[in-house]
Amino acid sequence: MKMKKLASLALALALGVSLVACGGGNGAQSSVSSSGTGSQSGTGSQSGTGSQSQEPQEPAAPQLSGTMKVVATNETYVTLFDEFTADTGVKVELLSMSSGDVLSKLRAEGGTPSADLWFGGGIDAFMSAKADGLLEQVTFDAAADLADDFKDAEGYWYSKGLTIVGFLLNNTLMGELSLEAPATWDDLLDPSYKGEIIMSNPAISGTNYAVVNALLQTKEDGWSYFEALNENIAQYGRRGADPMTKVTADEFAIGITYLDGTIDALLDQYDVEIVYPSDGIPWIPDGVAVFKNAENVEAAKYFVEWLFSSDENLRLLAEIDQKTSVKIIKPNLEGIELGYDPAILMKEDLSLFGAQRAEILEKFEPLMGDKAVNE
């Protein structure tokens, strides 16, 4: 009886040993297991091959192959990358991930990134990655058409649009609490708003970091402004979308949030209102970069060139992003009109965004603590 049971043991052994073997030599395994799941992106490769010829300004595609791995801020970019696959034959695997997550991972990986392209996210994270030597330099002819203020002088990062910041008001709560709608940043200091304003922790949210940095740059005594504002702020959300979600959930009356097409869409769903502060709108570029030492650097580099060299691709991007700000990035872009007057944007020295980040956030941190404990 017991003699017949060896096979079960053999299986056991095989399992146990395979665990060890898995730990042993896996240089090859990474490519095997990662290339298997590109189903969502490879669909359009036959239908779109002719579009290349209709794009005279588009450079000839180099010989590219394999899979390009992308970390992006949204999975809806899949349509844009499908176009890229159609034009080049490079499969794309997309993962939606916040830029803080990307940067931590990148640092832990110690120069062996597991993605090729970084698509979207506050430019402060890109500046930080450049400073750490984690990004690949990308240069191409059409880069000359891009406004100087919105690209890295050495080509380590580009930006695909601007994210602007304003207020989202909950009309129901504003009414119940008989509050006047704030029109400017200074209005937010009114004591009647105490405990009714929510913003995001600027360490987490690129857009709310832009608010802090831009107001510090433009206001004479920026820090006292934020100390006064802190009196009115209920909490600093630990996720970028917190102000939006908590205002729409009737939890707080005023949220300091990014403004784009998705926020406009909220007007149809909730009783909310958008305010573009009349004393200036802080903004932050939305970055694009290629990871240094990535497995498919060539494809990622070509993607950057492919995107910025073609107005058609940029229009598709603007449509997905629900933003018109790409017109500011590439002023000669046709077919897109800016949705707001660029004069309302605050004057920002972008170079300070990266340089001052650590210092500003360290000074800001005590403000965000528990009021009950600090008192």
Added chain:
Amino acid sequence: MSKAAGPDFPLRKRASHDALFPAVRQLADQLILLALLASICLFILYPMVCILWRSLQDGDGVSFAMYAHVWRKYRQSLYNSMLTATCTALLCTAFSVAAALLTATGKGWLRVLGMGLLLITMVSPPFVSSLAYIQLYGRRGWITYRVLGLSLDPYNCWGVILMQSLSFVPVNALFLMGMLTKMDQGSLLAARDLGARPKHILRDVVLPLIRPGILVCLLLSFVRSLADFGTPVIIGGRFSTIASDIYMQLMGFSDLEKASAMNMTLLLPSVAAFFLYRYLMVKTGSTSGERSQQRGLWLPLHRCGALGGILAGGGIFFFLVLVLQYICIFASGFIKRVKGVSVFTLDHLERLMRYNADTLVRSMVYALIVALAGTFFAMLFSYYVYRRKVRFGSFFDCLATLPYMLPGTCFGIGYILAFNHPPLKLTGTALIVIANMLFKQLPTTTKICTAALAQIPDAQEKAVRDLGGDKLTVIKDVILPGMRPAFLSCFAYNFSSSMTTSGAVLFLIDPGNQLAVFRLFDAVNKGEYSMAALIATFIILIVVVVEGLVYLLASRKEKAHVS
């Protein structure tokens, strides 16, 4: 006995091993052991050392400067963590005892309902409970504002404590239920026949008998609370704990050195709690010796005086809150707002299917692999360490317990640090995710297996040896078949944990191997609450269906085997 239990063990195939020399079999036995211990070192010790090493990096040398900095700057958070964990442990254990007693003493369908609710809510996808909490009890929450007319600020330490307490209850309550049903009913009935009133039986017989279980619940909840970052991040408001500060360091500053040092600091209270746990478990190890009975517990709670009333009330309150919370989660996935009015929609479902259908399938496949491989690993490991008492066994046992005490984010970062260079380059592969889940869950699965092992009499093993069987024969004919009950528990635990694990995978996921729980995290980050709720619903559904199938399969085999 071994003959009776053997023939349908899942891994069994017919083969002849007459030809094998005893020496080869001896070698095989040693190889299994070596493989087990080597994997523990590679997948638990090595990543830990990497984290420790990183925390000691200081620009140009090795120093403890970061620890001094953490101690200076985060003392308040450390205090908050300890306070939260202590309160959570107490409150959660109270709820657990109440829920367990209420279910165990319930009659007929009430008992089944209670068990069902506990089993479903044991699958607790991260983050969404906290979101439901805000919807129900926020400043404009359905319950607090619309029903009770209150406008409470839930974003503080009490919100965190309450939420953690509730979400840790199901596991604890099921564990206590196990003890209650295994309890010697004789002493209860004897006490009754001797004229003891129910309230005295509760106070003097039942509660003392499950005291070791209560202590275990206290300590496990304490450790879990320390490591939980999701709850304070979502509903903490301005309140922060060390775990939520670690999250901020990783997500906001990408400061690995500081985050590592903070993790190591957090490890101290966890390790202390765990050694206390081990000490208590050794003292009370004999309680799991008896077979469980599927009968209800004779103890009318409503006749147990004030204590019984409080317990029954607490249990009912817990179940009510739990049911509301899960209804809220299930409903949110199918609701959208039009002009301020909530309407039914399939939009979220359609979007999920368009972008993430493969993600759901992949999650299920990974979880199945972890459930099978992990369970098998845990069975072998507990046999070698607890039964064979190999050299340095207790050292390896401590190692295997470490992952329980680490915040998941830390364990994940450790894996990236450890496996990002050849010859051990695993980053970007499915294997790193699977290994991480397996070893993160090993502490619990080995505990389950060890308990099952204790029920296999030594004599059986000796008999096989006396009849000429060697160590391998013992493993396959006595140990593995004897641990079949543990197989189900381990499988269920491994599967549901793999589907809902939150911390570690946040850093191990790459384009091309996204998991449902990561998409859930991303949805929560983007404020897509409906999507998050829908993914959570799917996760719960998948776990309940898969585990139900495995349970049915196992019980059918058992029946076939009995006949």
